[in-house]
Each structure stands twice: as C-alpha cells, then as structure tokens.
Amino acid sequence: MKLIADSGSTKTDWCLLGDNNSITYFDTEGFNPYYVDADYIYNAIVAKLPANLDTEKVKEIYFYGAGCSGDKNPIVETALARIFKHAHIEVEHDLLAAARALLGDDTGFVAILGTGANSCLYNGKTITHQIDSLGFMLGDEGSGAYIGKQLLVSYGRGQLPEDLRIEFWNEYGLTPDDIVEHAHSKPLPNRFCASFVRFIAPRMEHPYINRIIRKAFTDCFENMISLYPDFKLYSLNCVGSIGYMFSAILSDVAKTYGMRTGNIIKAPIEGLISYHAKATVQPLGDANEASI
Structure with missing residues (x-):
C-alpha cells in the first residue's frame, strides 16, 4: 500500500492507495518542520489515523510538506518511521507536490498560495529554479498568513473602515494588544494570521x-x-486555498503583469494520486538542490 500526504502549514491531506485500488482519505493538522518537532508530528498523526489502517502493511510513503527541505526532512522522516515501521519513506518539498499535481510530466511555472506562499519553475521532473519566499517573518507575499497580517495591521492601527472594525470586534472581541500578544508570544503565528481569512473571504467584495x-x-x-x-x-x-478562493483577483493581477492564467486548484492531492498510481517514484533528493 502507498500513503500520500500533502502538508501545508495548516492542514495535511492524506490518501491511502490500497493494493486492490481502494482509496482512503483522511486529514490531520499541517506539519511545518520549522515550527514543530518529530514528537509533535508523531502524536498528531497517531491521534487521527483511521481505525482500519494497518500501519504494518504500508510499504511506500510520499510526504510533501511546507518547510520540508535539507536538514528539516529528518524531522518528518523520524515521526513517520515510528508509525510505519516497514515503509520506504520519501519526504519532499510541497513545491514538488504542486508541480506534479498541476503539470505532471510537463514543464511550466508553479505557485503555492495557501497559508504560506512559494513558487518555482519545473522541467517535468525536478524544480529547476526557485526564488525563496523567505517564509512568514520576511516574505510569503500573497499567502493567507500575509493577507491576514495586513488585516490585523489595519485593525491595530485604526485604519479599518468603521463598518469592518465593528464587525471584526463583534466576531473576535480582540483588542490590538491581544493581537500583538498572540502574534509575538504564542506558537504558530503564521497559522494565527491566516485564520483571519475566514473574516476576509465573505467580504472580498x-x-x-x-x-x-x-x-x-x-x-x-x-x-x-x-x-x-x-x-x-x-x-x-x-495550488492552494488562497489562490483558489480569490482566483478572479489573482487572475486580474496576473493580467496586469502580462502573465496568462493556467490551472488553479485548491489542493494537489488528487493530482498526486494520479501521479503516484502510475509508478513508484525514485528519490529525487532535496527539491531545492536544483534551485538557482
């Protein structure tokens, strides 16, 4: 059996491909190894595993995750190996998941716009050029965390129009000091900022x-x-919930930069199922090794 996982900073989509072509879906929270350790990942996965999943029978795992590259991959590998003791495990960057899901074996440009943001050029096999988004603290422009942060900044500085300020207060009851405290003193500030997309989405007009x-x-x-x-x-x-949710605005901005819009999908898991159902994939190593 093959287990495929696509992990963002907020949510992980899992799919188990059975030997009889059966497909079982489940989900857990997201695991970015920049923010969580192997014990955290292990405990969170075990808590959400389907009761009928026999971990002894899983022979291949393809885990694609935000923050998965270089010395961060062993964090995820260690957690998975404790659960699936007989599986060959490959941990790759979520950019490679996006490229495989969107383009398969074709070449092109790929972006991720979810809780975080990223982008690359893909030659049908590997990532050939990546400009680093620099993560939540320094970049991630266009991501849910970035959009949510702009809303919180506007609210904290008294820039929100009065109707939005009242609605925000009525929904969350947060003061600017509460927001600063949460963003600076509690874990996963990127996920905290991205959570306010729930306020933004129904008011996008x-x-x-x-x-x-x-x-x-x-x-x-x-x-x-x-x-x-x-x-x-x-x-x-x-690929990503933010690009998908706000696709009309994204396409309009792309047009102003002279770039046409191709495929925009919410999540890569279906494309990854098709990709991995074809054949066992040989390890590619660190997705960033081909970057310029």
Whole structure:
C-alpha cells in the first residue's frame, strides 16, 4: 500500500492507495518542520489515523510538506518511521507536490498560495529554479498568513473602515494588544494570521478588503513572480486555498503583469494520486538542490 500526504502549514491531506485500488482519505493538522518537532508530528498523526489502517502493511510513503527541505526532512522522516515501521519513506518539498499535481510530466511555472506562499519553475521532473519566499517573518507575499497580517495591521492601527472594525470586534472581541500578544508570544503565528481569512473571504467584495487581497497578490508578483527570467512566457499555475478562493483577483493581477492564467486548484492531492498510481517514484533528493 502507498500513503500520500500533502502538508501545508495548516492542514495535511492524506490518501491511502490500497493494493486492490481502494482509496482512503483522511486529514490531520499541517506539519511545518520549522515550527514543530518529530514528537509533535508523531502524536498528531497517531491521534487521527483511521481505525482500519494497518500501519504494518504500508510499504511506500510520499510526504510533501511546507518547510520540508535539507536538514528539516529528518524531522518528518523520524515521526513517520515510528508509525510505519516497514515503509520506504520519501519526504519532499510541497513545491514538488504542486508541480506534479498541476503539470505532471510537463514543464511550466508553479505557485503555492495557501497559508504560506512559494513558487518555482519545473522541467517535468525536478524544480529547476526557485526564488525563496523567505517564509512568514520576511516574505510569503500573497499567502493567507500575509493577507491576514495586513488585516490585523489595519485593525491595530485604526485604519479599518468603521463598518469592518465593528464587525471584526463583534466576531473576535480582540483588542490590538491581544493581537500583538498572540502574534509575538504564542506558537504558530503564521497559522494565527491566516485564520483571519475566514473574516476576509465573505467580504472580498468590500472595497477595502478587495484592496488588501489585490495588494497582497501585487506584492507576490512584484517581489517573487516577476523576478523569474521570462516569467511572462509561462502561464500561472497555482495550488492552494488562497489562490483558489480569490482566483478572479489573482487572475486580474496576473493580467496586469502580462502573465496568462493556467490551472488553479485548491489542493494537489488528487493530482498526486494520479501521479503516484502510475509508478513508484525514485528519490529525487532535496527539491531545492536544483534551485538557482
């Protein structure tokens, strides 16, 4: 049996491919090894495993995750090996998952816009060029965490229009001091900021909210996508809840930069099922090794 996982910073989608072509889905929280350790990952997975999943029979695991590269991969590998003792385990960057799900064996440009953000060029086998998003603290423009942070900044500085300020207070009851305390003193600040997309999404037509979203995507193009050589020659293929939810705005911003829109999907798991159902994939090593 093969187990495939696509892990963002908020949620992990799992799919078990049985020997009789059966498919079993389940989900856990997301595991970014920059923010959680092997014990945390182990305990969180064990708590959510389906009761009928026989861990002894899982022979191959393909785990794609945000933050999975270089010396961070062993954190995830260690947790998985404690649960699935007889499995061959491959841990790869979530960019490779996005590329395989969106493009299969074709070449092109790929972006991730979920809780976090990332992008790359893909040659049908490996990632050939990646401009680092620099993560939540320094970058991640266009991500849910980035968009949520802009809302919180506007709220904390008294810039939100009065109607939005009242709605925000009524929904969350948070003061600016509460927000600062949470963002600076509690774990997973990226997930905290991204959680406010739930407030933003149903109000995306509000002029002020629309500008926040549009500015986030513009920053993504200005600081990442437009830095790729000849980026206008590629179509924008994107995976992630933020790109999917706000696809009309994203496509409009892409058009202003002269880039056409390709495939935009919410999650890569279905594409990964098709990819891994074809054949066993040989290890590729660190997805960033081919980066420029």
